[in-house]
Amino acid sequence: MRALVVDDEPPARREMRRLLAQFPWLEIVGEAGGASEAQAQIENLCPDLLFLDIQMPGGSGFDLLARLEHVPRVIFTTAHDEHAVRAFDVNALDYLLKPIDPRRLEAALAKIKSADSPAPTEARPALEQLFVRDGTRCWFVPLREVQLLTSEGNYVRLHWGRIRPLLARSLAAVEQRLDPTLFFRANRSQIVNLRFIESIDAGLNGRLHAQLRDGPEVEISRRQARFFKELTSI
Amino acid sequence: MNRLPADSSIISGSSSRKASSSRRPYWACQLIGWGAHTAAQLVAVISFLHLPWLRAALEIFLLNGIGLLLSDRLHSYIRHRNWSPSPLRPLVGRIIVTSFVLATPLGLLTPFTSVRLLQDPATLPDSVPTFLLRLDPGLTVALNWINWAAVFALWLIIYFVILSMRRRRFAELRQSELARALQQAELRLLKSQLNPHFLFNSLNTVRSLIADDPQRAQNAVTRLANTLRYTLGAGQDEKVSLARELEIVADYLEIESIRFETRLSIRYQVSAEAAGVQIPVMLLQTVVENAIKHGIAELPQGGVLEIRGIVQDGMLQLSVMNSRPPVILPKAEPGTGLRNAAERLRLLFGPTARIELDLSGAEVAVTRISIPAQQ
Numbered sequence: 001m002r003a004l005v006v007d008d009e010p011p012a013r014r015e016m017r018r019l020l021a022q023f024p025w026l027e028i029v030g031e032a033g034g035a036s037e038a039q040a041q042i043e044n045l046c047p048d049l050l051f052l053d054i055q056m057p058g059g060s061g062f063d064l065l066a067r068l069e070h071v072p073r074v075i076f077t078t079a080h081d082e083h084a085v086r087a088f089d090v091n092a093l094d095y096l097l098k099p100i101d102p103r104r105l106e107a108a109l110a111k112i113k114s115a116d117s118p119a120p121t122e123a124r125p126a127l128e129q130l131f132v133r134d135g136t137r138c139w140f141v142p143l144r145e146v147q148l149l150t151s152e153g154n155y156v157r158l159h160w161g162r163i164r165p166l167l168a169r170s171l172a173a174v175e176q177r178l179d180p181t182l183f184f185r186a187n188r189s190q191i192v193n194l195r196f197i198e199s200i201d202a203g204l205n206g207r208l209h210a211q212l213r214d215g216p217e218v219e220i221s222r223r224q225a226r227f228f229k230e231l232t233s234i
Numbered sequence: 235m236n237r238l239p240a241d242s243s244i245i246s247g248s249s250s251r252k253a254s255s256s257r258r259p260y261w262a263c264q265l266i267g268w269g270a271h272t273a274a275q276l277v278a279v280i281s282f283l284h285l286p287w288l289r290a291a292l293e294i295f296l297l298n299g300i301g302l303l304l305s306d307r308l309h310s311y312i313r314h315r316n317w318s319p320s321p322l323r324p325l326v327g328r329i330i331v332t333s334f335v336l337a338t339p340l341g342l343l344t345p346f347t348s349v350r351l352l353q354d355p356a357t358l359p360d361s362v363p364t365f366l367l368r369l370d371p372g373l374t375v376a377l378n379w380i381n382w383a384a385v386f387a388l389w390l391i392i393y394f395v396i397l398s399m400r401r402r403r404f405a406e407l408r409q410s411e412l413a414r415a416l417q418q419a420e421l422r423l424l425k426s427q428l429n430p431h432f433l434f435n436s437l438n439t440v441r442s443l444i445a446d447d448p449q450r451a452q453n454a455v456t457r458l459a460n461t462l463r464y465t466l467g468a469g470q471d472e473k474v475s476l477a478r479e480l481e482i483v484a485d486y487l488e489i490e491s492i493r494f495e496t497r498l499s500i501r502y503q504v505s506a507e508a509a510g511v512q513i514p515v516m517l518l519q520t521v522v523e524n525a526i527k528h529g530i531a532e533l534p535q536g537g538v539l540e541i542r543g544i545v546q547d548g549m550l551q552l553s554v555m556n557s558r559p560p561v562i563l564p565k566a567e568p569g570t571g572l573r574n575a576a577e578r579l580r581l582l583f584g585p586t587a588r589i590e591l592d593l594s595g596a597e598v599a600v601t602r603i604s605i606p607a608q609q
Contacts, residue, residue: 008531009435009493015442034534055431057534057559079434098438 004047005031006038035059065131134165147196151189187221272298319398333386341379457485468515477509497536508543511550529556552603
């Protein structure tokens with residue numbers, strides 16, 4: 001597993017490297033001292049795991065995550081901002097308090113290792129999770145759990161259970177990064193998660209309507225209906 | 235009457251806040267009290283004196299209604315004039331006078347009520363105790379007057395007992411609220427003085443240095459200890475020489491330069507005369523901490539921090555200049571620390587002492603402090 005250390009204080013980065021030397025299965029591919037540097041490193045090196053400080057010059061750790069296309073797993077490291085991390089509505093997220101207790105680090109890494117799935121083989125892996133910030137709230141959104149993506153102007157509305165955060169990207173940009181076997185472009189403004197389709201009805205005008213589990217009904221445009229039939233072999 | 239204005243404002247403040255909720259128990263007490271008095275009179279007049287019951291009952295209801303109305307007016311009057319349950323002596327006088335004043339109209343109504351029948355043997359019902367017959371009409375009025383006065387006196391006594399109990403409870407509540415608020419404020423102050431973000435980051439730095447450079451680690455621990463001791467010992471109204479404060483600032487900046495390495499460069503320009511001037515303890519330290527937090531820490535390439543101190547026209551002119559990001563991020567409001575510092579300066583040194591933050595430079599922030607130069 002490849003990890004990147006992001007912290008603006010050089011001694012803190014050295015300390016992190018030293019602590020991580022105990023875990024030979026973890027390869028430290030680089031380090032960064034600020035949000036912009038980190039963004040470049042992440043795009044170049046595609047690490048699987050980030051050790052991320054929260055207070056940094058040129059944008060916080062949260063700012064960095066919100067800017068990323070591909071969000072790796074994250075372990076926040078912080079001296080005193082644990083309340084900021086805890087304020088998340090987060091699923092599966094860990095944070096370590098500096099100075100870092102080696103036992104806590106070991107526990108956090110054990111959790112990551114046990115949840116580790118085989119690395120994607122494609123050159124550009126399909127998105128697994130998104131970091132979404134809407135107002136003061138943040139989420140790591142696992143894309144498999146998103147029912148529906150709806151275009152709203154230049155933004156994309158994610159339908160993730162009862163949470164509907166807005167993502168500052170275009171639908172086309174998000175579509176490129178989605179797993180095509182899981183997500184289907186139903187019409188000009190909507191992408192559905194195939195796993196959430198409960199039933200398909202043919203409407204009076206011959207159009208297909210997909211009813212989503214615990215969600216709205218989505219009309220499949222005539223142009224897309226053909227692909228849909230191929231894909232789902234109806 | 236010399237009442238403490240602060241005290242009365244507390245009481246009236248809390249009673250006006252609770253006005254709507256305390257109306258219900260007030261009317262409950264009123265109706266129960268006057269209801270009991272009405273019932274007692276009805277029993278006395280109808281079953282004891284055997285007066286014509288319908289007329290007597292109507293009169294009793296009317297008289298007690300008037301009593302209820304008068305006592306309610308009295309309640310408004312007491313609130314308006316803010317009568318206090320203590321001291322006791324003037325209150326007793328007031329209760330006696332008020333009771334007789336309020337009893338007067340009711341007493342004067344006596345000759346027009348069915349009690350008058352007792353004076354006329356012709357209309358007198360049977361089985362009335364004979365001792366009542368001998369009473370002079372004037373004496374009857376007087377007795378009734380005294381009777382009503384006693385009723386109002388009892389009303390006032392109950393009223394003031396309840397009032398003083400309520401006041402005591404409010405005072406206790408207020409006291410414990412104050413104590414709690416004070417504790418919380420002290421805790422917040424201590425926390426902010428300790429600057430936990432700095433403390434834990436420094437400990438992390440020290441942990442790293444122990445492996446990299448044990449000698450520097452030892453040095454860092456000493457300086458961290460100095461900073462903490464100074465911070466914990468500093469009182470809000472204490473003054474120290476600028477030289478002493480600068481020692482601590484230097485200790486603090488030494489640790490910060492280990493943390494930020496090449497990102498932080500520091501310059502001092504303080505004249506010997508300026509170094510002897512008394513300043514509020516922790517003032518410069520707080521300003522420097524802010525300069526690091528909002529300035530250097532936000533700059534990926536780091537920046538310069540410069541501290542200057544000179545004495546000019548009997549005033550110490552102290553300035554802290556630091557590089558800052560071109561855009562101030564709308565984080566926490568930066569004004570409160572500055573306002574607190576300004577308030578402290580004003581209290582310790584009077585209106586000539588000033589502190590101001592100058593953000594007119596594009597990439598530099600300057601905090602200027604002027605303090606009368608007392609050696």
